[in-house]
Amino acid sequence: MAKTKVGIIFGGKSAEHEVSLQSAKNIVEAIDRNKYDVVLIGIDKDGKWHLNNEDSYLLNAENPKLIELNKSNDMIALVPGESENQLIHAASARQLDQLDVVFPIVHGTSGEDGSLQGMLRIANIPFVGSSVLGSSVSMDKDIAKRLLKESNINVAKGLAYTRAKKPQINYKEAAEYLGVPMFIKPANQGSSVGVSKVSTKAEFEAGVEFAFQFDHKIIIEENLVGREIECSVLGNAEPKASLLGEILPQTEFYSYESKYIDEKGADLAIPADITNEMTKRMQEVAVNAFEALQCEGLSRVDFFLTDEGTIYVNEVNTLPGFTKISMYPKLWEISGISYPELISELIELAIERQQNDSMLKNTVWDH
Structure with missing residues (x-):
């Protein structure tokens, strides 16, 4: 019986690039080789896709602070609308072997926010995890909490602001509504990226600036003790x-x-x-x-x-x-x-x- 060909896509442009490399490493080491053949596709921080060899796809693989994608010279591209052989070698346009399924382990923006999932859907390639809607609404903490509240699920009390509404952000009003300390977070980041716990006006203002470095929308939440x-x-x-x-x-x-x-x-x-x-x-x-x-x-x-x-x-x-x-x-x-x-x-x-x-x-x- 032929093995299922699994494309593992990892890396990406987000702040969680290195975490994704570690996740991919764990999956590659654990996947059942009696059932699956693995194709490694690393996305660098510029968004370019590299076809990687398993014996050389990572640099400093054992050091989470220094781990890097080992960029290959074999770049690949996607051809939307093809029923098979959707991936091609960018330089030669030679077709890549058909993937039966993709395991996208690209954390953070452009990876788990529905972007990659939409592209894989257009390419008609099965992929692990939520599709476009579930990915995008779960990634946006503001939207996710609105939907959870609608489903009678308790969430932290909070405020949401886009960059355009930044002049309306006021420490005194937030503190009166939420109490102190408060948490300030980018709305569309995971893994605690860009998060600050603040108690003073100076910390609050610095936390707002910090969170806006990672997203165009931020949320300010009460501190839940539990x-x-x-x-x-x-x-x-x-x-x-x-x-x-x-x-x-x-x-x-x-x-x-x-x-x-x-x-x-x-x-x-x-x-x-x-x-x-x-x-x-x-x-x-x-x-x-x-x-x-x-x-x-x-x-x-x-x-x-x-x-x-x-x-x-x-x-x-x-x-x-x-x-x-x-x-x-x-x-x-x-x-x-x-x-x-x-x-x-x-x-x-x-x-x-x-x-x-x-x-x-x-x-x-x-x-």
């Missing part, structure tokens, strides 16, 4: 939730470095020390949030759990990290799905969705 709980969700039409994990930050908050670079930046309690009743409640909320945001394939749902037992959804991440200290695969491991099995299931879910989509009519009139 345990930081995470749940992994897997599936398409019938998603299932994993056991829960707890983040125990050793720094001021669970920052970008704590997640991906500083292994001592946070302790992970896996599984979380939570009652069975609360676990079931949070699993139900995780699945409800997954469905409310039109997610597919996989997502990690991040919660705050207060001492009073109130559950708040902080974020739904549609392409969570697959690094060696990432929560998503660890939670499925303790829930009974090994890392290689998880990758295989995600690939099968991608193919299943493509098959379901192919049954839809694309013409009004029958001929």
Whole structure:
């Protein structure tokens, strides 16, 4: 039986480029080679696509602070509308072998915000994870929280401002509404990129400037005091939730470095020390949030759990990290799905969705 040819797309132009490289490395090392052949496609920080060899696609692979994409001289391009051989070598226009499915592990903007997903849909290539709508609304924290609230899911109280509304941002008004400290975040970044915890007017103004460096819209949120709980969700039409994990930050908050670079930046309690009743409640909320945001394939749902037992959804991440200290695969491991099995299931879910989509009519009139 022929193996399924899986294209792993990684890197990208976002601030999470290096995290994506680490995620790709983990997937490449764990994928079942008895079932899958791997094609590596690295996107550099300029947005160019490189066809990479497995033995040389990364530089400084063991150092998360210095890891780099090893750019190849073999650039590739996409040909929209082709039913097969959608990818070609840019210099020669020679066709690349047909990919059966793509695992896009490009974190952040242009990777998990629906951009890459839309391109893959136009190319008619099955891909792992949420499609355009679920990806884009989950990436925008402002829009996601509006939809979650509409679904009667608790979220932090907050304010949202575009760059055009920047003159309206006022420390005193925000502090009176949200209290201090507050969090200031880019609306369309993940992994704590551009996030500040602020208590004073000077910190507030610096945090606003910092967040606007990463996005044209920012959100300012109240500081929720509670345990930081995470749940992994897997599936398409019938998603299932994993056991829960707890983040125990050793720094001021669970920052970008704590997640991906500083292994001592946070302790992970896996599984979380939570009652069975609360676990079931949070699993139900995780699945409800997954469905409310039109997610597919996989997502990690991040919660705050207060001492009073109130559950708040902080974020739904549609392409969570697959690094060696990432929560998503660890939670499925303790829930009974090994890392290689998880990758295989995600690939099968991608193919299943493509098959379901192919049954839809694309013409009004029958001929």
